[in-house]
Amino acid sequence: MTDLSLPIATSGPLRTTASTCCYCGVGCGVLIEHDDLHIHGVSGDPHHPANFGRLCSKGSSLHLTGDLSSRALYPELRLGKALPRSVTDWDTALEHATGVFAQAIAEHGPDSVAFYISGQLLTEDYYAFNKLARALVGTNNIDSNSRLCMSSAVVGYKRSLGADAPPCNYQDIELADTLLIVGSNMAYAHPVLFRRLEEAKSRRPDMKIIVVDPRRTDTCELADLHLAIQGGSDVALFHGLLHLLIEQAYTDETFINAHTEHFSELKALVHDYTPEHVAQVCGIRVEDLHTCARLIGEAPAFLSLWCMGLNQSTAGSAKNSALINLHLATGQIGRPGAGPFSLTGQPNAMGGRETGSLSNLLPGHREAGNAEHRREVAEYWNVAGLPATPGLSAVDLFEQVRNGTIKALWIACTNPAQSMPDQATVRQALSDCPFVVLQEAFRTTETAHYADLLLPAASWGEKEGTVTNSERRLSNVRKAIPAPGQARADWSITVDFARRLQKRLRPGSAPLFDFATARSLFDEYKGLTRGRDLDMSGINRDLLEQLGPQQWPFPEGASAGTARLYSDGVFPTASGRAQFVCEGYVAPQERRDALFPLTLNTGRLRDQWHGMSRTGTAARLFGHVSEAVLGLNPADMQRQHLESGDLVRLHSRRGHLVVPVASDDSLRAGHAWLPMHWGDRFLKGGVNLLTQPAYDPLSKQPELKHSGVRVEKADLPWQFFALIEGDVQNHLQALRPLCEAFDYASLSLAGRERPALVIRAAHPHAPEAALLAQIDHLLGLDHGPVMAYDDASRGVGKRVRIDQERITAVRLAGETLARHWLQNLWLEGRADEPLRRWMLAPISREPGKSALQTRDTIVCNCKNVSQSSISAGIERGLCLDQLKQQLGCGTQCGSCVPEIKRLINLVAVTE
Numbered sequence: 052m053t054d055l056s057l058p059i060a061t062s063g064p065l066r067t068t069a070s071t072c073c074y075c076g077v078g079c080g081v082l083i084e085h086d087d088l089h090i091h092g093v094s095g096d097p098h099h100p101a102n103f104g105r106l107c108s109k110g111s112s113l114h115l116t117g118d119l120s121s122r123a124l125y126p127e128l129r130l131g132k133a134l135p136r137s138v139t140d141w142d143t144a145l146e147h148a149t150g151v152f153a154q155a156i157a158e159h160g161p162d163s164v165a166f167y168i169s170g171q172l173l174t175e176d177y178y179a180f181n182k183l184a185r186a187l188v189g190t191n192n193i194d195s196n197s198r199l200c201m202s203s204a205v206v207g208y209k210r211s212l213g214a215d216a217p218p219c220n221y222q223d224i225e226l227a228d229t230l231l232i233v234g235s236n237m238a239y240a241h242p243v244l245f246r247r248l249e250e251a252k253s254r255r256p257d258m259k260i261i262v263v264d265p266r267r268t269d270t271c272e273l274a275d276l277h278l279a280i281q282g283g284s285d286v287a288l289f290h291g292l293l294h295l296l297i298e299q300a301y302t303d304e305t306f307i308n309a310h311t312e313h314f315s316e317l318k319a320l321v322h323d324y325t326p327e328h329v330a331q332v333c334g335i336r337v338e339d340l341h342t343c344a345r346l347i348g349e350a351p352a353f354l355s356l357w358c359m360g361l362n363q364s365t366a367g368s369a370k371n372s373a374l375i376n377l378h379l380a381t382g383q384i385g386r387p388g389a390g391p392f393s394l395t396g397q398p399n400a401m402g403g404r405e406t407g408s409l410s411n412l413l414p415g416h417r418e419a420g421n422a423e424h425r426r427e428v429a430e431y432w433n434v435a436g437l438p439a440t441p442g443l444s445a446v447d448l449f450e451q452v453r454n455g456t457i458k459a460l461w462i463a464c465t466n467p468a469q470s471m472p473d474q475a476t477v478r479q480a481l482s483d484c485p486f487v488v489l490q491e492a493f494r495t496t497e498t499a500h501y502a503d504l505l506l507p508a509a510s511w512g513e514k515e516g517t518v519t520n521s522e523r524r525l526s527n528v529r530k531a532i533p534a535p536g537q538a539r540a541d542w543s544i545t546v547d548f549a550r551r552l553q554k555r556l557r558p559g560s561a562p563l564f565d566f567a568t569a570r571s572l573f574d575e576y577k578g579l580t581r582g583r584d585l586d587m588s589g590i591n592r593d594l595l596e597q598l599g600p601q602q603w604p605f606p607e608g609a610s611a612g613t614a615r616l617y618s619d620g621v622f623p624t625a626s627g628r629a630q631f632v633c634e635g636y637v638a639p640q641e642r643r644d645a646l647f648p649l650t651l652n653t654g655r656l657r658d659q660w661h662g663m664s665r666t667g668t669a670a671r672l673f674g675h676v677s678e679a680v681l682g683l684n685p686a687d688m689q690r691q692h693l694e695s696g697d698l699v700r701l702h703s704r705r706g707h708l709v710v711p712v713a714s715d716d717s718l719r720a721g722h723a724w725l726p727m728h729w730g731d732r733f734l735k736g737g738v739n740l741l742t743q744p745a746y747d748p749l750s751k752q753p754e755l756k757h758s759g760v761r762v763e764k765a766d767l768p769w770q771f772f773a774l775i776e777g778d779v780q781n782h783l784q785a786l787r788p789l790c791e792a793f794d795y796a797s798l799s800l801a802g803r804e805r806p807a808l809v810i811r812a813a814h815p816h817a818p819e820a821a822l823l824a825q826i827d828h829l830l831g832l833d834h835g836p837v838m839a840y841d842d843a844s845r846g847v848g849k850r851v852r853i854d855q856e857r858i859t860a861v862r863l864a865g866e867t868l869a870r871h872w873l874q875n876l877w878l879e880g881r882a883d884e885p886l887r888r889w890m891l892a893p894i895s896r897e898p899g900k901s902a903l904q905t906r907d908t909i910v911c912n913c914k915n916v917s918q919s920s921i922s923a924g925i926e927r928g929l930c931l932d933q934l935k936q937q938l939g940c941g942t943q944c945g946s947c948v949p950e951i952k953r954l955i956n957l958v959a960v961t962e
């Protein structure tokens with residue numbers, strides 16, 4: 052019988068469990084404060100070598116996320132696409148899944164099923180999935196969302212250096228003399244590393260920082276040189292730099308001769324990349340190219356950092372290798388402060404790469420396409436063989452789901468209905484797939500809508516295992532509290548299903564999944580790394596408890612991990628030499644043309660994480676940016692006769708969205724920018740409706756950062772605004788479907804102690820009265836203490852609910868000029884005379900205020916300090932330290948410091 056009970060609230064003594072942050076690849080150590088049932092707070096672990104006690108705005112609000120009403124708590128199954136899912140028990144759920152998978156395999160073969168997993172999983176979860184897919188089912192159809200994130204870096208490392216192994220460590224960021232940050236808004240995406248860099252630069256002001264990015268991001272606040280290249284022109288830039296490094300004798304001939312191959316071919320290629328030609332292709336000044344080459348060439352230690360700007364590209368592999376070429380040509384690798392260093396996106400994307408969680412890989416940095424590797428793994432697993440047929444990578448996988456080849460799809464801990472490019476195709480695929488299993492902690496994600504079987508998974512703080520961060524460092528993830536409802540650890544779900552499937556597919560065979568704990572999975576897995584470049588045979592959970600997080604390789608018998616790779620100049624290639632990769636610049640797939648004259652780039656915000664499954668549950672994290680706004684260069688705004696705040700229709704070749712636009716002089720003319728986080732749950736359509744599925748031929752990573760688009764002003768005179776405090780996740784679930792009626796609909800959370808759901812919508816004309824009545828009913832505005840004003844002749848209506856002298860719900864229809872004022876009244880807990888006077892007035896606008904009044908953003912989330920307070924302080928002449936002292940901003944996690952510096956610089960420039 053299904054047990055629907057949840058843990059009963061108690062307030063036992065508080066204690067602390069050390070674990071690891073579940074967001075980005077920095078892999079910060081966190082101390083979880085809890086009472087064995089609930090998590091009450093988090094702080095940075097001062098002993099963790101990734102962060103030494105620091106946390107960013109996301110990490111420091113981990114305890115505020117994961118609202119239980121957003122969690123998947125019980126298995127839910129539907130037995131027909133038209134039916135709703137019903138709660139069931141684990142046995143029924145997994146027996147049903149086993150039956151469907153076994154039948155598909157029997158009738159259509161092992162490649163008729165597929166697994167799409169996640170960089171959020173722990174190493175043990177990954178390993179269980181890999182063994183399930185390859186050893187038991189017999190398919191290589193197992194890919195992960197790391198395909199969208201790091202697969203170009205994987206190819207780059209392997210082709211140039213011989214193994215998928217970032218050679219550096221975080222200390223190198225502090226030790227470098229010249230740092231080249233390419234395609235990474237590190238200040239937002241890897242904030243704690245950026246803090247370390249800020250501190251290093253303040254200790255060593257001579258350190259030179261170069262940022263290469265089409266946008267002038269907050270990361271540029273630290274830069275000595277910013278190269279705002281044309282999007283996608285990185286390969287031309289790197290070849291141009293190498294041209295100058297050769298010309299000016301900055302190359303290290305001794306290193307090249309002793310430790311590399313194919314330099315002469317590359318030298319011939321870059322000969323044509325003259326400074327003038329490169330400056331023209333990249334859209335930068337020749338002088339800046341010279342300066343960049345000199346800073347690299349003269350640096351005693353040169354380090355490069357990169358992220359999605361290189362990886363998410365149809366030339367991602369070429370970009371990675373062209374950057375690594377610079378290090379090989381100058382001998383800047385294998386030394387303190389020197390080397391190519393990719394910043395991993397997800398918390399355990401590295402673990403995924405290690406365990407073989409891309410379709411072309413096998414555990415232990417092996418290749419699925421290599422017969423010897425397949426034999427080694429099959430022997431270790433004691434199975435007859437592993438499948439040789441190539442598996443499907445993410446984009447192809449969903450295409451095969453769409454065309455009916457895949458009959459059963461298992462998705463774990465990821466949200467492809469938000470994160471994959473070309474969402475129309477992906478949603479169609481998920482809709483048509485005969486059987487979709489979703490193993491997930493959150494029942495509110497876009498993908499949950501398509502799940503025939505929803506399996507509740509434990510989340511951060513509720514499970515244990517290991518993760519590897521960007522610097523090859525393994526950390527223990529520890530459990531602080533039990534998972535709610537019937538949620539189970541991911542590995543345990545996978546192993547349970549695998550055991551059942553083995554009984555069906557191979558009755559009587561020796562058990563393959565005899566794992567009682569996460570630890571037993573790790574112990575088996577690490578044997579597959581023995582003797583490989585990532586050898587972790589000397590690591591176990593107890594050792595990590597004793598010594599703290601450790602870097603691989605850490606072979607059996609070693610007493611410590613390996614801080615830096617390739618110090619001896621020997622590379623894991625056939626010849627032992629690193630390889631110069633010789634590929635010319637190829638322009639991005641979708642170039643600007645008359646129909647789509649702008650290039651859309653997508654990127655990360657400071658306080659949101661990926662598809663917002665978790666961060667979308669914390670109202671505080673919407674304080675900095677509350678909606679997806681399209682940034683356009685002022686010249687493009689002018690050309691289109693647009694003003695900031697206008698709604699525009701944004702078209703790509705795949706679909707269109709309605710979004711507000713803002714003038715943004717950090718962008719080059721011709722470039723447009725949208726945050727990547729907003730899916731269909733928070734923005735009708737979702738950002739990835741526009742992005743393209745074209746991918747790099749080697750890494751198969753799609754070009755999410757470069758889509759041709761055009762904008763046109765949206766004529767949507769009927770505007771709508773609503774706010775309701777209380778159970779925001781349930782309000783969101785109930786109200787979001789009704790917003791389908793509007794051309795534009797954006798939903799967000801607001802507030803801190805009393806969170807509220809906020810809806811903004813717009814449409815060419817007023818909707819049916821019945822729809823408004825339905826919305827009013829859900830907002831609690833159709834009865835009780837509600838003030839209402841309706842002007843049918845103007846199509847304007849306003850309703851405010853006041854409970855105990857406080858606003859608790861608002862709805863404006865027709866026009867919404869007073870929305871910011873009302874939201875502020877709600878925040879301040881006021882419902883006094885001005886509100887009553889306004890209710891009776893025919894004009895909705897706040898009395899005496901401009902129609903263009905905008906919302907005040909919270910720059911410092913930790914201390915709740917708004918932009919207007921900071922700007923007022925700057926106008927009074929306060930410097931950064933004084934602002935910190937007087938307002939408290941920037942004194943806790945420090946994530947807002949680059950923005951405060953930018954505001955200070957803005958005033959300085961304006962003056």
Ligand code: SF4
Pocket residue numbers: 072073074075076077078079102105106107108109110111241242243244
């Ligand atoms: Fe978490 Fe922030 Fe550290 Fe990344 S930088 S691991 S998001 S605390």
